[in-house]
Amino acid sequence: MKKILNDPNQAAPELVDGLVDYYNGAVDKVGPGAIALADIADDKVALLVGGGTGHEPIYHGLIGPGMADGAACGDIFAAPPPNVILDATRAVNKGNGVLYLYGNYAGDVMNFKIAAQLAAAEGIKVETVLIWDDVASAPPSEKENRRGIAGLIPIVKLAGAAADSAKDLDELVSLVTNARDNTRSVGVALAPGSIPATGKPTFELDDDSIGVGMGIHGEQGVGIEKMMTADALAEKLVDLILADDLPIGSGDEVLVLINSLGSTTMMECLIVLKKVKAILVDKGIGIYDIMLGPLVTCQEMAGLSISFTKLDDTLKTLWDKPCSSLGYTKLGK
């Protein structure tokens, strides 16, 4: 796999520097791997995201007005260490506490847990909401074993809006937990991405096979199946989400995200969206808004995921707020 790199082992710090350059003064680098909005309102309850790099635009590309206040970036596909998370925590903290919002992966949980203890020792209030939207990763009774995948995009957007209005950290935790608990996703893998430092694929899959429910690093999902049409795939994925424990039915309204894992084209995502919309219309489920594109990726991995967030009135109000960031921008209602 050809990749445009300098030193493959320096890919993570170099991309973070490039990201700071992209933000053109709106984002400061506050430590190695730690970045934060340059201008955060006094007394704001802060929102910090983070995780391994290599999945751009998440997480560090989700910083911006109405989105996250800061991010802690790890090495490629590896959780950031506690000191990086702590640097970012100090930069975003305005005295009203910091919410850690990140995907439920062992390395991230451990490093953020240590960082939260270090922050608490400095008198910074920290709470955590884990993102675990992947219905294929564990049964509904074991949510704490589920992975966080593309559903983090609507969750971080809703959390960003909530952080602008929340009167305190407890209220923010409650609003973000509600967004998380109403979001479900499932993905399909067609081909692996590769690890920049080694050039090796992240997993193996036969040419005519697809991994239904497979995670963004190739984690086990529902099963390996033969390649099928876009319509058949859309039906299978929507069925997996609707069969989960979150009731979504006639009269409900959802946000829909069709996420490319990297090299799957917008053409393919649009073809899948057409079928997803037809299925939802047929079931009487309303579509409140749509996101589509490569938002949670794994290098040149092929495949996509579908996410639904079921909206109540509170979540609709949060969704309607404008936001901007490298990864996701919303101009108005």
Place this chain on the structure above:
Amino acid sequence: MDNQALSPVEIRDMLIAVSDKIIESEALLSEADRKLGDGDHGLGMQRGFTAAKSQLEALEPKTAGDVLTTIGMALMASMGGASGAVMGMLFQSGGMALANAASLDASGLSQFLDAAREGVCNLGGAKPGDKTMVDALAGAQESGQAAIDGSTSEAFAAVAAGATDGMEKTKAMIATMGRAKTLGEKSIGHPDPGAVSVSIIFQTMSDYVNQR
């Protein structure tokens, strides 16, 4: 305490020897990880112990805990990922238990291992049998408790054997944690790379203590 107990300076030199051994084991550890993970465990360990070595070389330790928490923080900060957290926590929580210890003998080694095991297990939630580095650490810790009344060098040798035994047992296990979980039964036959690292760490400590 017996007259073989290690001074803080000797503990530092022992951990510099451990750092050198891990750095030179990069290819072996990465190869072990290619069977179960994404093949970067050796590189992460090499990065961590290179940072640890340079901090240890600059350290004038007063207590056993000084040395052990220095290496713990260096690993945690330089490695990242799950392995940085657990390797760092092993030395960090173990070292806190010896914060005021002027030397390290069989009893101190056992205290270190008790606290290290508790710290790592509380952080990551892994138990023996999950095919993780905890299997090697638990083997070391249990051997350390059994060797508490012996000499320092016997205790280090017993702990090294216990860690290696724990690592060997991971070959027959099915991975239930982390990325190797993806492989299910395909993980059988290969040792957990983190457990291999832990066994190298304690074997190198024992070699240092027994070759003084």
